[in-house]
Amino acid sequence: MSAPVQTLGILGGGQLGRMLAMAAARLGIKAHIYAPESNSPAAHVAAGFTCAAYNDLAALKAFAQSVDVVTTEFENVPAGTCDILANHIPVRPHARALEIAQDRVAEKSFLNERGIATAPWRAVATAPELDAALKALGTPSILKTRRLGYDGKGQVRITAAKDAAGALAAIKAAPAVLEGFVDFEREISVIVARGTDGAIACYDPGENDHEDGILRRTTVPAAISEATRKSALEIARKIVRTLDYVGVMGVEMFVASDGKLLVNEIAPRVHNTGHWTLEGCAISQFEQHVRAVCGWPLGSTARHADAVMTNLLGSEADDWQALAAKDQAVHLYGKGEARPGRKMGHVTVLSAKA
Amino acid sequence: MSAPVQTLGILGGGQLGRMLAMAAARLGIKAHIYAPESNSPAAHVAAGFTCAAYNDLAALKAFAQSVDVVTTEFENVPAGTCDILANHIPVRPHARALEIAQDRVAEKSFLNERGIATAPWRAVATAPELDAALKALGTPSILKTRRLGYDGKGQVRITAAKDAAGALAAIKAAPAVLEGFVDFEREISVIVARGTDGAIACYDPGENDHEDGILRRTTVPAAISEATRKSALEIARKIVRTLDYVGVMGVEMFVASDGKLLVNEIAPRVHNTGHWTLEGCAISQFEQHVRAVCGWPLGSTARHADAVMTNLLGSEADDWQALAAKDQAVHLYGKGEARPGRKMGHVTVLSAKA
Numbered sequence: 001m002s003a004p005v006q007t008l009g010i011l012g013g014g015q016l017g018r019m020l021a022m023a024a025a026r027l028g029i030k031a032h033i034y035a036p037e038s039n040s041p042a043a044h045v046a047a048g049f050t051c052a053a054y055n056d057l058a059a060l061k062a063f064a065q066s067v068d069v070v071t072t073e074f075e076n077v078p079a080g081t082c083d084i085l086a087n088h089i090p091v092r093p094h095a096r097a098l099e100i101a102q103d104r105v106a107e108k109s110f111l112n113e114r115g116i117a118t119a120p121w122r123a124v125a126t127a128p129e130l131d132a133a134l135k136a137l138g139t140p141s142i143l144k145t146r147r148l149g150y151d152g153k154g155q156v157r158i159t160a161a162k163d164a165a166g167a168l169a170a171i172k173a174a175p176a177v178l179e180g181f182v183d184f185e186r187e188i189s190v191i192v193a194r195g196t197d198g199a200i201a202c203y204d205p206g207e208n209d210h211e212d213g214i215l216r217r218t219t220v221p222a223a224i225s226e227a228t229r230k231s232a233l234e235i236a237r238k239i240v241r242t243l244d245y246v247g248v249m250g251v252e253m254f255v256a257s258d259g260k261l262l263v264n265e266i267a268p269r270v271h272n273t274g275h276w277t278l279e280g281c282a283i284s285q286f287e288q289h290v291r292a293v294c295g296w297p298l299g300s301t302a303r304h305a306d307a308v309m310t311n312l313l314g315s316e317a318d319d320w321q322a323l324a325a326k327d328q329a330v331h332l333y334g335k336g337e338a339r340p341g342r343k344m345g346h347v348t349v350l351s352a353k354a
Numbered sequence: 355m356s357a358p359v360q361t362l363g364i365l366g367g368g369q370l371g372r373m374l375a376m377a378a379a380r381l382g383i384k385a386h387i388y389a390p391e392s393n394s395p396a397a398h399v400a401a402g403f404t405c406a407a408y409n410d411l412a413a414l415k416a417f418a419q420s421v422d423v424v425t426t427e428f429e430n431v432p433a434g435t436c437d438i439l440a441n442h443i444p445v446r447p448h449a450r451a452l453e454i455a456q457d458r459v460a461e462k463s464f465l466n467e468r469g470i471a472t473a474p475w476r477a478v479a480t481a482p483e484l485d486a487a488l489k490a491l492g493t494p495s496i497l498k499t500r501r502l503g504y505d506g507k508g509q510v511r512i513t514a515a516k517d518a519a520g521a522l523a524a525i526k527a528a529p530a531v532l533e534g535f536v537d538f539e540r541e542i543s544v545i546v547a548r549g550t551d552g553a554i555a556c557y558d559p560g561e562n563d564h565e566d567g568i569l570r571r572t573t574v575p576a577a578i579s580e581a582t583r584k585s586a587l588e589i590a591r592k593i594v595r596t597l598d599y600v601g602v603m604g605v606e607m608f609v610a611s612d613g614k615l616l617v618n619e620i621a622p623r624v625h626n627t628g629h630w631t632l633e634g635c636a637i638s639q640f641e642q643h644v645r646a647v648c649g650w651p652l653g654s655t656a657r658h659a660d661a662v663m664t665n666l667l668g669s670e671a672d673d674w675q676a677l678a679a680k681d682q683a684v685h686l687y688g689k690g691e692a693r694p695g696r697k698m699g700h701v702t703v704l705s706a707k708a
Contacts, residue, residue: 018379021399022376022379022380022399025372025376025398025399025688026376026684026685026686027674027678027684027685027686028671028674028685028686028687028688028699029686029688030398030688043401044379044384044400044401045375045376045379045399045400045401046398046399047397047398047399279636282633282682282683282702282704283683291678296674296675296678297675297678297679299678299683300681302681304658304659304704304706305658317382320381320382320650321650321651324381324645324650324651324653325651327654327656328636329636329637329653330380330381331380331381331382332380332381332382332383333382334379334382334383334384345382348636350636350658352658
């Protein structure tokens, strides 16, 4: 008996695809990257690389024929791309999971319909709808584009009803949701995995700090009660189970001041807040995702240390010598240009479990 | 300031080169593999691959021009190859270290001249020399070819003087050394690293079990006294210091029944007995080697767990599903043919530090 998955296709060529490709290699599985950018960091560690647009039918078909299963490093894969690939080979996670995560209305509706709490929200596409939503939810509140937001992009805070027109202009009147104010103590995330056999495994929740809308730091364990921890894991399990999901998912949650958990966002992929697992666990989130989508048994999510993962943004990675001289693991993503706010690498400090 | 080493050249395309290439990628460094075998597992995770013979002058020159520094995954690089490369770029470790490790006479002479004990030995090239050596060292003893021995190949045990002729025939009368019997309790190895700045760092010694001359298992920590542990680290430090060595080296030692340490072999590269560091430490031996040869500060060698690493030989890796279902890290090397005794992968079990 030998591994049925010889080659894993990965849509997307950034740092997540790069770390997925390395995790696949640990398991003796070749990675084939598909991405439109010729200078894709993931391609540097992959056995194969197709540089083509996501709507290039011929390239997609050839890609499907050269790999055994396809996964993605990001949720904003055009729906048509997945459909074409899924005609030939398994795409994991499935297109429906990507579609839900692509659209804040679909995402929040999916969650609420399953009894999972979110911040109060209203879909808004016009100025009158925004006015109505502001009346219902009050201020402060946050206007977010339904699609393609990340790292704080496509969001604007509304502190008074009179700012509505400006906010709508700031997001170029794109279809949006208005989210009501949540008095939260902290944001946590659960990295959850589900295998093709339906087995589910969660890593310990981490606690996230953002700066300017961009994740700066994840600390594990999160400073939450055991009851909150259990609830968080149960929510994550419920999401992947009811979605018949296969792969790793990042589930961001707010811990409200009354202890209630509100899901902020689901990411149907490996997640920045799970990078600490590279050193904190024997099986990282990247290997776990590869195991899941390739039909392997899930690995242990046991954590052998406490961990603090800090992103290196923009030029922060330039001083690699000072970073490397400290007692921490340094990861650099091999990206070309260090634009401000761009994730260029991360560092992880381990310490004995408290 | 950005990393001066953008691309690391690696001579050799096996599993050690593969794990070195992945470690380089963690640090944002591209790997370029040079190996004669077209189906080189290391090439699957490298940004560049030159498939050419080690004496191909044109290919070597082009390789030297496309990388910033060169290292090797094995010690038996032809001396001329290193000389050609060293004319263009730094080769780390240096050719002299490889030469010493290539030849058991050079290796044992180097060690003994620096006051480091080995098993008693004699160089033998002829039947009369072997007879004389057997008289001096007695039986049982082991005849080993001076060059190109590995995994128990090129070795034959002599239990009585009358077996001398047969032993010499078994190694095809190659230049050899006769090693006298050592009454040892265990074999340990120290994975030591030295940086370009002269800094030295050692991982905790592991204890090795062999089967049929091939490493089967390394257990960390080794069951040795603190005094023996300190002596072992001091010997390893002395070797890399006096050799002005840069990179990771594996130093195999016998622990004699009287507690004395005898160096068995030095390997000027990352070492099978150091694979446990991939999960047992935040910085693995592979990253440590990349850091050293690329002029980075060495990383921490702190060990956060006890570990047992077991090699998967021949067809043992075929049953990957059962291996993956256990609470252990699984590494498969992506090699094609599972010949008996061939190292196809390894597994590592972590446990809380005793």
